[in-house]
Structures are given as C-alpha cells and as structure tokens.
Amino acid sequence: MSAWMNATTLLHGGCAALYAALTVLIFTQARLSRTGTLLAGACIVTAGWAAAAAMASHAPFGLIAGILDLLRPAAWCVFILHLYRRAVKSGRQRGQAFMMMGMVAVLVASVMLLLGRVSPGGAVSLWSIWVVGRLGFAVCNVLLIENLYLNTPEDARWHINLPCVALGALSVYDIALSGDTLLFRQISPALYDGRALATAIVAPLLAIAAARNKPDWDVNIHVSRTAVFHSATLVVSGIFLLGLVAAGEAFRYIGADWGGVAEVSLIFAGIVTIAVLLTSRSARSHLRILLVDHFFSHRYDYRREWMRCIATLSAPDAYVALHTRVIRALAEIADSPGGVLFLRERDEAAFQWVGSWNMPAAVAPVMDDHPLIAAFRDGDWIVETAPVVPDLSGAWLAVPLNHGGHLTGFVLVAPPRAAFKLDREVFDLLRIVGRQVATYVAEQRATEVLLQTRQLHEYGKRFAFVAHDIKNVSSQLSLLLSNAETHLENPEFQRDMLATIRASVQKIGALIKRLQAPESQISQAVIMPGQRLEAIVANCRRLRGAAVELEQDGRTAGVAMAPPAFDAVVTHLLDNAIEAMREAQAGEPVRIALRHEARRALIDIADNGPGMTPEFIRDELFRPFRTSKPDGSGIGAFQARELLREAGGDLLVTSRPGGGTTMRLLLPLVEAPAPQAATATA
Incomplete structure (x- = not known):
C-alpha cells in the first residue's frame, strides 16, 4: 500500500507541476482571448486535481480530489465546445444540438442509475454519482471531439489535430477507467495512476497546439523548436531501442543457445546506429522537416534565423572569409551544404566567381545576357536553376544579391540535405537575407576601395615629397654649377664640389628608396x-x-x-x-x-x-x-x-x-x- 501511495504521489505531483507550468506560461506570455482563458482554466482545474490526488491520503484533499476529478472533464468539455464554435462555421454546426441532447440523456441515465443504487435506508450513493458523472462527461467529450473533427474543413484540420488527439485520448482513458470501476466496484490502482501519466503525456501536445494556433487563439506560448527537435530525437531513439530489446527477447525465447548473444549484439548495433544518425546532418534535417511540417505553423523561427545570419556575417575574417560567410548565411536557411558566389562591379559586363563553400569553383563567368540574369527580374526573384539554367550543374537555387536597386551578384545554392517543398515563406526569407548579405558585400567593397584610395594617397604624398626634395637637390646643384664658373680652379672649392655632389647622389638614392618603400618601412x-x-x-x-x-x-x-x-x-x-x-x-x-x-x-x-x-x-x-x-x-x-x-x-x-x-x-x-x-x- 505504501508503494502504491508513493507512486500515486509522484505521478500526480509531476502531472500537477507540468500543468501548473503550462498555466503560468499562458498567463505570463499572452494577452488572453476567451479561448485562451478557457484553456488556462482547464489547465488550472487539471493541475488542482492532480495536486489534490497526490495528497489524497491527507484530509480533506481526498474529498477535494474527488470534486476536481468531476470538474476536470467538465472544464475540458467547455473548452472543446467553445473551440468547436470557433473552428466550425455556423452553417455546419448541425451536430451541436445533438450533443446537447446527448448530454441531457447522459444526465438522465445517471439519475436512473443512481436510483437503482439507492440503499434500503434511502441513502444515495455519492460514489455512484461521481463515477457516472465522470463517465458521462467523458462520453460527451468523445462525441463532441468527433463532431468537431468531422465538421471542420480538411484544409483547416491541421489546426485542431493535436487538441483532438490529446483530449480524445484522455476522454477514452476516462471511459475505460470509469467502466472498469463500475464493473468491478472498485478503482484499479494501475489505471488510476496511469491516468496521471497519460494526462502528463498529452500536455506537450496541448502546448504545441496552442503555440501554432496563436493567431486564432491569441495565446502566445513559445515552444522551442530546439526543445521539440531534441525531444522528438529522444523519443525516436527510445522507441528504436525498445524495439531492439523486444527483438532481443524474442531471439532469447526462440533460441536459448544464442539468444543472449543476439540480444547484446542487437543493442550494441542499435546504439551505434543511433549515434551515426544523431551525427548525420542529413538524418537530422529529415527529422527537423518532419517536425516543422506537422507541429509548427511557420517553417522558420525568425528570431533564431536572423541572429544566426548576423552572427555568420559578422564573424571575424581571421576565421572565415566574407565570401564563405555570405554563402553560408544563405545556404543554411535552405538547409543546403554548399554554394557558389558570383559578383560584379558596376562597369563589368559579367558576373565573376569569387568564392565557393563545399562546391567546386566556377571557371566561366556569367554574362549579362545569361537566362539566369533575366529570371532574377531585377534582383527580386528567387530562381530554381534546374528548369531555367541547366548548364549550372549542381545548383538548386539562385538567390540574387540586390543592393540599392542594382543586382550586384548572386549565390548558387546546392540541393538541401533533406528535400522539402519550396513556398512563399522560404522565398521571402531568402530574399530578405539576400538583401542583407548584399549590404555586407557592398560594405566590404567600399572598405577595400577606401583602403586602395588611401594607399594611392600615401603613394602620391610620398611622390610629391620626393619631387620637392629632388627640386631642392637640383637647386643646390644649379647653384654649385654657377659658382664653378668662377671658382673652379680653387682647390678648396673643388673639394667642396666633390663633397656636395657625393651628398647629392646619396640623397637622391635615399629619395628613390623612400619612393619605393612604404612609409611604415622607413x-x-x-x-x-x-x-x-x-x-x-x-x-x-x-x-x-x-x-x-x-x-x-x-x-x-x-x-x-x-x-x-x-x-x-x-x-x-x-x-x-x-x-x-x-x-x-x-x-x-x-x-x-x-x-x-x-x-x-x-x-x-x-x-x-x-x-x-x-x-x-x-x-x-x-x-x-x-x-x-x-x-x-x-x-x-x-x-x-x-x-x-x-x-x-x-x-x-x-x-x-x-x-x-x-x-x-x-x-x-x-x-x-x-x-x-x-x-x-x-
């Protein structure tokens, strides 16, 4: 009994903490609409029920747990009904009247069942009311979820899939628990504790559903894509390992001699396989695309993508050259492993190759009259290269670099690690990042031009200084020549003349050396x-x-x-x-x-x-x-x-x-x- 209570306390306590955290997120990160308020209310009731059930052995929490256990499916019923009214058009709500009638029928049946369980002394069994009430709300929830799903257009079911699965699974579990209780006249400890675990399992589904429906629900819950990806990875890995363990048990059962060896070998091979898959970018890309397509309303986490792009572009040149960083900034958005960068100056007639990342260098330039340039539509269009320019082998997409209304270059992106459907969201993000990349490229070019201009300025200044000094030397030699006509026969003048000529030659040599060497090397x-x-x-x-x-x-x-x-x-x-x-x-x-x-x-x-x-x-x-x-x-x-x-x-x-x-x-x-x-x- 003590072990059961310990398990009950742990499972229900964990469930309460999980739903309490979900409730805090809803209230602190959102300006709630009516739908969000109902969702938060249902989470509060669920958290309260789980907390009371965890302490049911202490009065009066047992009574509180029983009351909240009846209110919990009722709260979810109200939320599902409100969601049904928002998701389904008024003309297609034909099942709503039937649902209300069904709820009345359940209540009548509960009363009838209650009357049948009246004791000879006239006392009414509250336990029977409690069990039948839970069963009635669970049945109503299942019927309501069925009508919600069937009456929702197919193109809109993506928004309700997860809440329908989560709440439908909980309702079915409640039906099974209530039916077992009525059948055996007692609560099964295993089913009772399992309900807490089942309720905790569906909490992430509700959080993801709220996050991807926040434009309609106005509930701004942020579910980290990284956390979802890592959780999915762990789940898949766990299922895979459990399958291997089951296979190993089967081998052990079939062949006693080599079953243990097969089990150990399978587990070892499975661990190695999981390690290979976890380190494979291609496998992780396939899993990420699967999660994005089925769990999120947007393909990209724009804050994360923008921060990654800025970090890539602004990395020091000592680590990665700007040309490589430009290619990576665009290629990683499309989950591509490589790309090629082409740039041109304003007065050039062709786009020249300037850098590659995990792709061979392009030898031939791309001329202005190439079909790809026309397909860019003045630098505002992302081009799928295969149907437009088949001569650019190995390229998948061509992203233009538009700066100041001019096409300054483009990046050819290699095919992605995991294929996915290109849509407007992908094109818009590539277009925006392409313009940001073009700004970085223009900034580097301006810096290079400024550096060259400064070097030319320094050289011109040295040349002007040298020319001025040469003029001074020329003046000295001219003065010496004019004095030589009068004092050439004077031996002392001859010695001075030789010394002056020698000094002038040395000075001219020093001036030439100064002209050839940078100022910093003097x-x-x-x-x-x-x-x-x-x-x-x-x-x-x-x-x-x-x-x-x-x-x-x-x-x-x-x-x-x-x-x-x-x-x-x-x-x-x-x-x-x-x-x-x-x-x-x-x-x-x-x-x-x-x-x-x-x-x-x-x-x-x-x-x-x-x-x-x-x-x-x-x-x-x-x-x-x-x-x-x-x-x-x-x-x-x-x-x-x-x-x-x-x-x-x-x-x-x-x-x-x-x-x-x-x-x-x-x-x-x-x-x-x-x-x-x-x-x-x-």
Missing part, C-alpha cells in the same frame, strides 16, 4: 639634433653664402626621426627663411635656436622677412599645391609638418605682416637631456 633612428643642425648650417653657408646663426642651450638629447627626413624639414624651412630675408632686403642673419625641455626639443627658425597674415597661415600655408612663389610646388610646408608629425612632433608658426616669421619644430626626446660643459654657437 627606418627611424635616434639622432642628435644639435649635430645635424651644425652640418646643415655649415652646408648652407658654404653653398649659398647665407648668414645663419645657430644657438644651442648646451644640452644634448636624442630624437627619433629618420636623418633624411630631419634634414629635409630643416633645409626647407631654412631656405624659406633665407628667401624671406632676401625678399625684405634685411641685413640680419637667419637665427636657429635649439632648446631642450623636460620631454621635447624645440627648434626655432626665425627671420625678419615680410611675414604672413593669420588668414594665410590658416588657409594657404599647409594646403598642398598652394603657393605664392612663381617656381614653388606648394608642398614644402605641408611635407615638413607631416614628417614631424610622423615622428611624434609638430610644426608651429608665429608670424605677422612686416614682423618676420618663426617656425618652431617640436620633437619628443627619447632620453633625458644631459648637461654639456660649454655652449656651442655657430
């Missing part, structure tokens, strides 16, 4: 700006005969900058200062001052020339190819500032009309400045 070096300034000033005095004064603060510290770049910046700014002094006919020298601060070096190149207006400095000085000099290139100041900024520094300008100009070079130090014994002035 090696930086730690230089002492004081030493470089001394050499530049000495060279300027020797070649140009200009008056230049160099003043240093007596400290030394290195800066990280390529020596040719540093020399080019200082030489250009110094030449500009000399030209400004000559233009103003000022007799004062150009002054260069080197000072060190805590973390940077400051180099001032000052002249007393005509100066510049603030507007000129703001709008013209650092703008490429803008110059006020007849033979200028307009690139020098811009180049000087860019080279300093690449070294981590900057170029500041202080000037006023008629008051001269000071160009301040700022460069970060790479080591702390150390004091020097004496101040060097040149």
